[in-house]
Structure formats: C-alpha cells, structure tokens
Amino acid sequence: MQLLVQKYGGTSLASTDRIVQVARRIVDAKHEGYSVLVVVSAMGLTTDELLSLASQITEQPPARELDMLLTAGERISMALLSMALHAQGHAAVSYTGSQSGIITDTHHADARILDVRAARIEEALAAGRIVIVAGFQGVSPEREVTTLGRGGSDTTAVALAAALGAVRCDICTDVDGVYSADPRRVPRARRLSALSYDETMELTAHGARVLHPRCVEIARRFGVPLHVRSSFTSANGTVIGAMEKVETAVIRGVTCDEDVATIRMAAIPIAESAALLEILGKEEVATRVVVQSGGPDRCDVVCLLQRDDAVQATNLLRAHVESVGGTLRHDPDVAAVTVVGQGIQSHPGTVARVLAALTRTSVPVHLVSSSAIALTCVVSRSQATIAVRALHAQLGLDAPTVEGPAA
Amino acid sequence: MQLLVQKYGGTSLASTDRIVQVARRIVDAKHEGYSVLVVVSAMGLTTDELLSLASQITEQPPARELDMLLTAGERISMALLSMALHAQGHAAVSYTGSQSGIITDTHHADARILDVRAARIEEALAAGRIVIVAGFQGVSPEREVTTLGRGGSDTTAVALAAALGAVRCDICTDVDGVYSADPRRVPRARRLSALSYDETMELTAHGARVLHPRCVEIARRFGVPLHVRSSFTSANGTVIGAMEKVETAVIRGVTCDEDVATIRMAAIPIAESAALLEILGKEEVATRVVVQSGGPDRCDVVCLLQRDDAVQATNLLRAHVESVGGTLRHDPDVAAVTVVGQGIQSHPGTVARVLAALTRTSVPVHLVSSSAIALTCVVSRSQATIAVRALHAQLGLDAPTVEGPAA
Numbered sequence: 001m002q003l004l005v006q007k008y009g010g011t012s013l014a015s016t017d018r019i020v021q022v023a024r025r026i027v028d029a030k031h032e033g034y035s036v037l038v039v040v041s042a043m044g045l046t047t048d049e050l051l052s053l054a055s056q057i058t059e060q061p062p063a064r065e066l067d068m069l070l071t072a073g074e075r076i077s078m079a080l081l082s083m084a085l086h087a088q089g090h091a092a093v094s095y096t097g098s099q100s101g102i103i104t105d106t107h108h109a110d111a112r113i114l115d116v117r118a119a120r121i122e123e124a125l126a127a128g129r130i131v132i133v134a135g136f137q138g139v140s141p142e143r144e145v146t147t148l149g150r151g152g153s154d155t156t157a158v159a160l161a162a163a164l165g166a167v168r169c170d171i172c173t174d175v176d177g178v179y180s181a182d183p184r185r186v187p188r189a190r191r192l193s194a195l196s197y198d199e200t201m202e203l204t205a206h207g208a209r210v211l212h213p214r215c216v217e218i219a220r221r222f223g224v225p226l227h228v229r230s231s232f233t234s235a236n237g238t239v240i241g242a243m244e245k246v247e248t249a250v251i252r253g254v255t256c257d258e259d260v261a262t263i264r265m266a267a268i269p270i271a272e273s274a275a276l277l278e279i280l281g282k283e284e285v286a287t288r289v290v291v292q293s294g295g296p297d298r299c300d301v302v303c304l305l306q307r308d309d310a311v312q313a314t315n316l317l318r319a320h321v322e323s324v325g326g327t328l329r330h331d332p333d334v335a336a337v338t339v340v341g342q343g344i345q346s347h348p349g350t351v352a353r354v355l356a357a358l359t360r361t362s363v364p365v366h367l368v369s370s371s372a373i374a375l376t377c378v379v380s381r382s383q384a385t386i387a388v389r390a391l392h393a394q395l396g397l398d399a400p401t402v403e404g405p406a407a
Numbered sequence: 408m409q410l411l412v413q414k415y416g417g418t419s420l421a422s423t424d425r426i427v428q429v430a431r432r433i434v435d436a437k438h439e440g441y442s443v444l445v446v447v448s449a450m451g452l453t454t455d456e457l458l459s460l461a462s463q464i465t466e467q468p469p470a471r472e473l474d475m476l477l478t479a480g481e482r483i484s485m486a487l488l489s490m491a492l493h494a495q496g497h498a499a500v501s502y503t504g505s506q507s508g509i510i511t512d513t514h515h516a517d518a519r520i521l522d523v524r525a526a527r528i529e530e531a532l533a534a535g536r537i538v539i540v541a542g543f544q545g546v547s548p549e550r551e552v553t554t555l556g557r558g559g560s561d562t563t564a565v566a567l568a569a570a571l572g573a574v575r576c577d578i579c580t581d582v583d584g585v586y587s588a589d590p591r592r593v594p595r596a597r598r599l600s601a602l603s604y605d606e607t608m609e610l611t612a613h614g615a616r617v618l619h620p621r622c623v624e625i626a627r628r629f630g631v632p633l634h635v636r637s638s639f640t641s642a643n644g645t646v647i648g649a650m651e652k653v654e655t656a657v658i659r660g661v662t663c664d665e666d667v668a669t670i671r672m673a674a675i676p677i678a679e680s681a682a683l684l685e686i687l688g689k690e691e692v693a694t695r696v697v698v699q700s701g702g703p704d705r706c707d708v709v710c711l712l713q714r715d716d717a718v719q720a721t722n723l724l725r726a727h728v729e730s731v732g733g734t735l736r737h738d739p740d741v742a743a744v745t746v747v748g749q750g751i752q753s754h755p756g757t758v759a760r761v762l763a764a765l766t767r768t769s770v771p772v773h774l775v776s777s778s779a780i781a782l783t784c785v786v787s788r789s790q791a792t793i794a795v796r797a798l799h800a801q802l803g804l805d806a807p808t809v810e811g812p813a814a
Contacts, residue, residue: 016460016463016464019464020464050483053423053483053487054486054487054490056423057423057426057427057487057490057491057494058490058491058493058494060493060494061490061493062489062490062493064500065486065487065489065490065493065499065500065501066486066490068482068485068486068489068501068503069482069483069486069487069490071482072479072480072482072483072486073479075475075476075478075479075482076457076460076476076479078475079461079472079473079475079476079479080460080461080464080472080476082469082472082475083461083464083465083468083469083472083473083476084464084465086465086467086468086469086472087464087465087467092472093471093472094472094475096475096552099550120550143506143527145503
C-alpha cells in the first residue's frame with residue numbers, strides 16, 4: 001500500500017469542528033487506498049497563548065523550558081485528531097516527536113533533524129492504523145525535547161515522507177496553493193498548478209509564506225513530491241516536484257518581503273570587505289543578499305538582511321567601518337521584491353525587462369541582485385505593492401480578464 | 408544534602424502570578440539547605456478545558472489518546488514554573504513523567520506505578536538543580552504515555568520521595584492541613600497538627616479530600632513523612648508519619664462522603680452471598696463496606712459503594728438476587744459519616760458513644776461498620792451535616808470557644 005503524508009497547519013485545526021472536518025479528509029485519503037501518516041501543528045492560537053503565559057513570567061525563558069512548554073500544543077491537537085478518527089470508526093494512534101523518532105541536534109528552539117528512526121510509525125502503519133505525528137518537535141540524543149523553529153511542522157512532514165518513502169506529501173493549509181503573487185497585494189494573481197523545487201525555494205526564500213524553504217530543500221534533496229492544497233476543499237493545489245525541461249513558462253511569480261532592511265557601507269577598502277562580512281558571520285547574523293561594487297581600491301558593500309537583525313548588524317559593523325575610513329547607513333524602510341522563474345537564467349533579457357517595468361512605473365530601485373532563477377530588487381517599502389503589481393502585469397503573469405456577456 | 412519533595416496542586420498554580428509565588432517558596436526551601444524536587448499538577452482548570460475539547464469531538468475518546476491529551480496540562484505548568492525559577496536566578500529543569508522514569512502498567516487513565524527509574528533526576532539534583540516533575544503521568548514498558556488517575560500528582564510525589572529517600576514530602580495545597588471535620592460543614596473543626604498513616608488512610612478513604620488514600624498508602628509502606636500545608640503561607644500544617652504509641656487523642660476526626668449509595672439485598676441464601684459479591688468483583692465494581700447479617704439459612708447483605716457505580720451494580724445483581732428468592736433495594740440518597748481514631752480499637756465504648764450521639768440527635772443509622780480505627784455510619788444524605796456536627800461536638804473534637812473580654 002502506498003504511503004501518503006498529509007500535514008495540517010494550525011488554522012486548519014483551529015476548532016474542534018475543524019478537527020472533525022480534517023478527520024473526514026484523512027478518511028477520504030484512506031478510502032482512496034493510501035496508508036496515511038498525518039503531521040499536525042498546534043491548534044490555531046495555542047502557540048501564541050503559551051508564549052504569552054511564558055512572557056508573563058519572564059522576558060527571557062530558558063530555551064529548553066520554552067520547548068517543553070510549546071510542545072504541549074501539538075500534543076493537544078494530535079490527541080484530539082486521533083479521537084476524531086476513532087469516532088469516525090478508524091484506528092488511529094498519535095505520537096510525539098520523540099515517539100516518532102525525530103532525532104535532532106541540541107539547538108533548542110531551532111533544532112535541525114539529524115535522523116529519523118520511525119520504526120514505531122512503520123509498525124503502526126503496517127497494522128493498518130492512521131498515524132498522527134506532532135509536527136515541529138523532536139528529541140536530542142541527550143533525550144531532551146527540542147523544537148524545529150519556523151516551518152517546523154512542514155519540515156517534520158517532509159522528513160517523514162522522505163524517511164518512509166511516501167508517494168507524496170500534501171501540505172494542507174488555509175490557502176489553495178502557491179500563487180504568482182500574494183493575492184492580497186495583486187488582485188490578478190494566479191494559482192500555479194506546478195512548480196519546480198528550485199522555483200519554490202526562491203519563492204519561499206523571498207517572501208512567499210505558504211511553505212518554509214527548509215521543507216522545500218529536504219523535499220528536493222530526497223525527491224519527495226509536494227502538493228500544497230487547501231485543507232477545506234478537495235480541489236488540486238500546486239504540485240511541486242522535479243520539472244521536465246520542456247516547461248514553457250519563464251517567469252513563475254513575484255514575491256515581496258517587507259521584513260527586511262539594508263545596510264550600505266561606502267568607501268570600504270577592498271581588502272576589508274571580507275572582514276566585515278566575517279564579523280556578521282561570527283555572530284550568526286544572516287545576510288540575504290550581499291552586493292559589492294566599485295574598486296579597485298575602495299568599494300561599496302550593501303547587505304540585505306532581516307529587519308530584526310539590522311540594528312544588531314549596524315552595531316557590530318559601525319566601529320570597524322569607521323576605523324577603515326568608510327561610512328555606514330542603515331535603511332529600515334525598504335522591501336525586497338523578487339521575480340522567480342527558470343527564464344531569468346535562460347533569457348538574459350529578463351533583468352532588463354524587470355528594471356524597465358519598474359522605471360516605467362517610477363519606482364526607484366535601490367539594489368538589484370540576481371541568481372540563477374531569482375531576481376531581487378530592493379525598493380522603498382511604501383512602493384512595494386506598486387512594484388509587485390507592475391511586475392506581475394508587465395511580465396505577463398496577470399490572469400486573463402473574464403468579460404461578462406454584454407448586457 | 409537532604410532532599411525535600413514538594414507537590415503543588417492545580418489551584419496553587421492557577422495563574423502565572425501564583426506560579427511566581429510558588430517559585431519563591433521553592434527558593435525558600437532551597438535556601439534552608441535542602442535539595443528540592445517539585446511535583447506539579449496542571450494549572451487550575453486546564454484539565455477540565457482539555458476534557459471539554461475531547462467531549463466536543465467524541466463521547467468516548469480512546470483512553471490512550473485521552474492520556475496523551477491530558478498530559479499536556481502538567482507539561483505547561485512545569486515548564487512555566489521552571490522559567491519562574493530561572494527568572495529568580497535558580498537553575499531548574501523540568502521533566503515529564505516519562506523522562507522522570509515513572510514506569511507504570513498499561514492501564515490508561517488509571518495506571519499503577521511499577522517502578523521509578525530516576526537516574527536523570529538524581530543527576531540533575533546532584534548538579535545542584537531544582538527539579539520539576541510533571542505529576543499524574545508515567546510511561547509504560549511499551550513506551551506509551553499513561554496517567555495515574557485520581558490523586559495522581561500526590562502519588563507521583565510520594566513515589567519519588569520514597570525512591571529518592573527524601574526526608575519529607577510536602578503536599579502544598581489550597582487548605583492549611585487536615586481538619587477534624589470539613590470546616591465548611593463543621594464551623595468548629597480544628598486543624599490536626601499530627602496524624603498517623605493509618606488514621607490518614609481512613610480519613611481520606613472516607614471522604615477527606617485533601618489527600619488521596621493511594622498516596623498515603625505508598626507513604627506508609629516506604630515510611631515517607633508527609634506534611635500537608637498551605638501553598639500560600641509558611642505556617643505548619645498537618646504532619647503525617649509513624650506515630651508513637653503514647654498518643655493521647657483517641658478520636659481524630661469525622662469525615663463525610665456524600666458520593667455514595669447503598670444496595671440492600673434481603674433474604675439471600677447464605678450460600679449465595681459470596682457469588683453476589685463475585686459478580687461485582689468480576690466487573691471491577693468496588694464496594695466500600697459490605698455487611699452481612701442474619702442466618703442461619705438466609706441473610707441480608709448491604710453494600711456501600713460509590714454512587715456512580717450503584718446503578719451498574721444494581722443491574723448486575725438484580726436478576727441473580729431474584730432468581731434465588733431474595734429482594735434488592737438501591738438507595739442513592741445516603742451519606743457515609745465516618746469517625747476515625749486509634750481510640751475505636753482501644754476503647755470498645757466508642758461505638759456505643761457514636762451511636763448514642765446520633766440517637767440523641769434523632770439521626771437514624773441505616774448501617775454501621777467498624778474497622779480497627781474507623782467507624783462508618785450510613786445516614787440519610789439530608790441529615791449528614793447534622794450527624795457530623797453532633798459527632799464532632801459529642802466526641803470532644805470542637806475547638807474551644809474563644810470568649811471575648813466582657814464589654
């Protein structure tokens with residue numbers, strides 16, 4: 001029997017009614033002939049409520065105890081979902097991250113999966129049971145409870161799908177797929193029926209919230225097909241997998257990330273730029289994009305990074321920048337608009353088209369950086385939506401207008 | 408360093424403010440020079456809220472999944488308490504039942520502790536940490552999460568105190584000790600400063616809610632001194648331990664249990680009475696008191712049992728009773744009033760004094776049963792408080808009246 005992994009997020013499990021609904025969908029999958037493994041997040045706002053309790057007690061809870069606290073969330077949702085399946089006449093059994101054999105490193109609050117020892121899950125599946133697993137959580141070799149950080153439940157689902165050789169991993173969520181742009185920002189955004197892993201990586205790395213890049217990376221590495229779809233309908237969503245080269249579409253979508261800031265360091269001696277980036281690396285401040293330009297003696301270095309990290313980065317860098325005769329400017333009011341698609345690599349004119357579209361719309365571009373299949377433009381945050389809509393329209397992504405019959 | 412075990416119940420942990428307060432008390436114990444292990448219940452109404460979620464999904468949740476669900480409760484309270492201790496500058500670490508090595512049988516919702524493998528706790532205590540343990544929960548040899556049923560957190564605390572050789576186990580609760588009667592029922596009830604295990608067993612078995620008999624039984628078996636005290640003050644409460652024979656008090660207290668019913672079977676052939684009780688035993692219906700009287704051919708058998716069990720017991724017994732020519736009457740409107748004290752054994756006149764007190768107050772007694780140190784009288788439920796007050800006064804238990812100075 002083929003194994004199907006399904007992951008349900010917090011919104012899909014926000015009430016007992018929704019849990020009963022999700023149980024019905026799982027039973028449908030079982031009736032289609034699959035062996036089914038379900039990974040769940042905590043119900044709705046449970047995690048926020050638990051964080052609020054912790055913050056009432058201390059501003060700096062120890063990470064180990066915070067993990068212990070938060071893992072109560074999935075424990076509740078998985079037990080309730082299992083009960084709902086029993087009530088519908090199906091043998092189900094729920095397992096914590098530890099019981100599921102999700103072995104992680106010891107980095108509390110942001111642990112990495114080291115190994116999946118799923119013997120217990122395999123036994124239960126072989127006995128015909130529906131297995132429910134708590135997402136987001138694992139256990140370290142020292143038998144400490146850990147959590148996987150952002151996107152944790154998706155990561156659990158894909159890691160189990162890979163370890164158990166699932167035919168597919170459904171990411172069931174409150175939207176019905178991956179879109180060519182955020183529909184709240186671009187009314188004419190279209191749902192994409194298929195995407196390659198690489199395109200999905202870029203879309204999610206640059207602001208598409210529907211999936212976490214980490215889970216896409218694991219899916220790509222182990223070749224697990226993903227299906228991002230609605231928890232509330234049986235309609236198809238977006239299938240993500242290894243794509244044939246015959247793909248015709250060149251640009252897939254436009255994303256926008258407003259949680260970013262730039263740090264612009266000017267007149268830096270060429271020999272010093274690596275040292276500056278090392279300062280950030282040592283403190284584990286991640287840079288999303290680094291652009292170095294100018295020379296041959298002095299250059300400008302611009303970093304795009306998470307807005308939350310920018311103040312710390314500024315503090316770390318300023319003294320050093322000034323000691324070598326340079327200047328530093330921190331701009332928190334920016335947004336990163338990214339165009340994703342195989343066409344960026346294969347059609348050298350794409351960069352020009354993107355810049356032309358923004359120029360035509362009078363949006364100044366602070367910074368441009370392109371990789372194989374993604375092109376990021378940093379613009380003022382206040383102009384982000386104008387920029388995304390202009391690119392979506394001018395790169396041919398808008399859904400065709402549906403004309404009603406003449407009155 | 409001597410080990411002190413403290414158990415805090417749900418009311419003592421009902422809010423984050425109270426958790427911070429409890430943390431202060433724990434720090435006080437640490438400052439007194441103890442090594443401290445704390446066992447916690449779930450916060451306030453958490454367990455009821457989780458049960459309510461389950462009941463919204465199904466009327467008959469599988470016991471395994473219900474245990475999985477409910478154990479989220481202590482997980483939350485222990486992590487928060489550990490955070491509060493960290494915030495007060497003390498190294499603390501929380502462990503689930505499973506991590507604490509509370510090994511139980513597989514009887515979900517009412518598991519028995521088979522073994523305590525507390526190596527991990529011992530290491531943490533040796534490292535000078537305050538250890539917080541989730542009460543009420545354990546893990547079976549099949550690695551399934553179990554719960555211990557009623558009085559579970561007290562049982563966890565005493566079992567750990569026994570296994571680790573604690574000098575004492577404090578049961579910290581919302582009352583300040585064990586009383587000679589329920590103060591809500593008997594205004595002149597007195598707090599008892601000391602009790603023997605046996606007396607405590609009888610008081611708790613017959614309606615005193617402050618402790619569960621099961622935890623007292625373990626404490627007695629392993630000689631763990633208990634101290635029942637308030638979570639909110641540092642005042643002494645009731646110390647429970649092996650008592651010297653020089654005790655002067657003969658009657659300790661009067662308890663009342665209204666959650667009972669009687670089943671009275673009349674004209675039963677003597678040879679059949681054992682068979683009737685076997686019927687109940689087979690279905691695990693517990694009888695609190697069984698009195699058989701009459702003979703030599705036919706006898707009356709009266710059983711006192713939990714009110715919830717009485718309907719089931721009636722259904723199980725009726726056909727058999729009638730087939731042997733007897734009659735059965737189920738009386739749900741009774742209460743069991745119990746007098747507890749070494750004096751019942753050593754002073755044969757006590758039974759007479761008790762019955763005389765009730766007669767003087769015009770409370771008819773439906774059933775009397777006495778053991779070594781407890782004497783239970785079944786009366787009409789409507790007369791229970793009158794009976795308890797009369798016995799409390801006439802057996803010399805009332806607190807002395809405090810006379811104010813003449814005006």
